[in-house]
Amino acid sequence: MVTYSDWNTALINYFTQNVPYGTKIYLSLDSDSLEKIGSSFSQKCEHESWAVSFCNVVRSRVVKGEKIDLSTVSYSDKSGYPLGVAFLGIMVLAANEMADDEDNKLDEKNYFSRFRKILCLPEDRQSRPKGLQIRPNEDAPEIYLWKEWNSWLFQKGFIPTAEEGSSKQRKYINYPISQSLLRNADKDRLRRLFHEKQWQTRWDEQTLFTKVANEYSTFTQHLKKLIDDRSRYESVAQVIHETYEDWLAEGSPNTLTGRTKRREWSRQLYAGIYRTEDFLGNIEYYLYPKQQKGRSLGSLTVEANGERWDLREDRAGWYLPIGQPLSRQEISNGGTYQINPNTQAEKLILPKRDFWILVPDPDNPESGVYASWSSPKLGEQFIILFRESLFTDLQRLRDENLIQWEGDRDTKYLVFGDNSDWYEVYQCQVLSKAWDAVFIQSAELKNELQPKTSLSISFSGGLRVPKKNNTWISDHLPQVTVFAFHPTVAVEITNITTNETVYSDQSFSTNQRHSIPNLTQGSFIVSATCSWQSAQGLIKVVTWDEIDFTSFST
Known part of the structure; x- marks a missing residue:
């Protein structure tokens, strides 16, 4: 039998395994992901679906009579995994059931009505179920689990995204709502779109996102917000692509609503x-x-x-x-x-593409190696490999002072020999965020070059530890640069383990290198904020004694 601990570990692995250091993590759990997770267990499903099995297992763990008992999941397992993640997954499942027109009027009563149905708890005229009621001058009981999850993610080198809401009505329920990317209604709308357009090509995430975004006017308000939110671009592009792969694997049906077919991993x-x-x-x-x-x-x-x-x-x-x-x-x-x-x-x-954006090695930017690791960050210099037909678009973007590259506007370098139509431009950089009024032939090119955020944190110099993500020797710390379209930002450096603020500057100059204070060993988060925008960077500092030099050999 699959236990609560089995599910909890499997969920954490599903959202963090094979995920690059510094990635934003959304606990965006739904029935599709539960079916994939369940298919990895050696046991057969004893219920109509793995999603039902998961809900039953969590219910048996945390529900005592008609009350939720979080003491059963408020600690870590033998592997150091926070045991509350599976319960938090139930909270996100409830958020995924939200209808599109509920975004602006949802409160705790409406949210927990869905939550109760998932855990088979009775309605009792209270907004919150028994066991989750808020005591005076205290946070909601489940917030401890969210903070433990966020802390664990920081410790493992990821960026958590669960946060409280700005209004009293949404303060606590915003934690699960913030994790819900594609809701069930959004996925059904996308599947209908795929069917209507008869899309059968195995596009990559970025190309598919652009094609989906071109159908913007037909989407739910929630899906429109996701597409507009550039800070979620890579996460949203990924879940849209997963939905597309699922749809292709199912034989391209008109809709999958109400089906109980097992979801399988993409092949x-x-x-x-x-x-x-x-x-x-x-x-x-x-x-x-x-x-x-x-x-x-x-x-x-x-x-x-x-x-x-x-x-x-x-x-x-x-x-x-x-x-x-x-x-x-x-x-x-x-x-x-x-x-x-x-x-x-x-x-x-x-994938067949007319261009590739190539960024420096995030683990060793000075190596001279470039690859399609991610979209370029603000302030990052990158290379564009493109077919000649796109050069007019690039020149238009340069003329509008949105991007620049080495040399003048006509500079480009031929690759693949004299008969090729492929070129490169070097030391490319994004200069502005005012992209909305500019139109070029290639929507895909514009989408990938348009900045995802207005803030970006970069570390340079110092002495990195090879093969260790964002790790420096304490005697040779890096310099930090905050790239932004504002002259100053607020910067804080916090020790992840102790939660102690070790550095704070409310008028940190942007777009120039700064030496950071002499940090002792430990893991730290560098946070920059300005005009409701925020960015985080993670850095680990070690002493010479902590380095295993034998691990550097190949």
Whole structure:
């Protein structure tokens, strides 16, 4: 039998396994994700669905009579995982049931009415169920679990996103509501869109997001807000893509509402590209396979151009680059490569694209290596690999002072030889956030270059510890730069373990390097805020004695 602890561990792994350091984590649990998580258990489902099984298991753990008892989940397990995450997942499930027209009028009574139904608790004329009632001068009982979850995420190098609301009516229920990305109604609308458009191409997350955003006027208010919120871009693009993959796997039906079919993990892996340049200036690109979030796969090999290549982990979220250098034809047309054994995954897909945004190695920016790790951060210099047909769009963006690159507006560098139509521009940088009034031919290009936030934190210099995410030697700390469109921001540095503020500056100058105070060993979060915008960066400081030099050998 699958226990509460089994579910709790599986949920945490689903949202954090194979996820890059510094990623924002949303506990966006719904029936689809529960079916995928459940399918990974060795036991068979004893109920009509894994979602029902999960709710029953949580109910049996935390409900005593007609009262919720959080003492059963208010500690960590033997592995150090906070045991309250599965219960918090139930709270997010209730938020996913919200109808579109409830956003502006939802209060605790309406929210907990849904919550009660999931846990089979009776209505008793109280807004909150027994066991979750708020005592005078105290926070809501479940807030302790949310804070434990947020603290654990910080400790593991992730950025938590659950937070209280700004109004009295939404102060506490905003924690689960803030975690709900695509609600059930949103997913149904997307599936209908996919069916209406007869989309069957295996697009990557960014391309699909742009095509979905072009249908903006037909969406629910909640889905419109998600698309408008650039700070959630990568997370929302990912869940839209997961919904699309599920829809394709189900045979492209008109809707999946009311179905009890088992959701399965996608059998497709996707690849980005990895760029290298030698001292002679020779540039090569390689297949850069992405790992599936939340899923541990066995030993796999990929057949590429008549050769077999083992998939070996590079870092969280990515396998090592594989294969021979990509040809112009592969970059132009994309590619599909066989995976063996095909019991867990069948194909590795290199999407067909007219451009690639390549950013510096986040673990070693000075290495000279660029790849499609993520969208460029504000202030970050990057490379654009593009087909010649897009150069007019790039020049238009430069003329509008939205971006710049090395050289003048006509500067571009040919790659793949004399007969190629592929070029690069170097040291690209975003200059402005005023993109809304500018229109170019490639909506995908505009979407990926448009800044996701108005604030970004960068660390540079100092002495990094190899193969350790954002870790520096205490005697050689990095400098910190806050990139922003404002001249000053408020900055705080907090010790994650003790929650002690070790540095504070309410008028921190932006877009220039600053030395940070002499931090002792430990993990710290650097926070910048300005005009309701915020950004976080994580840094770990170690002493020489803590370094295992044997781990650096390959």
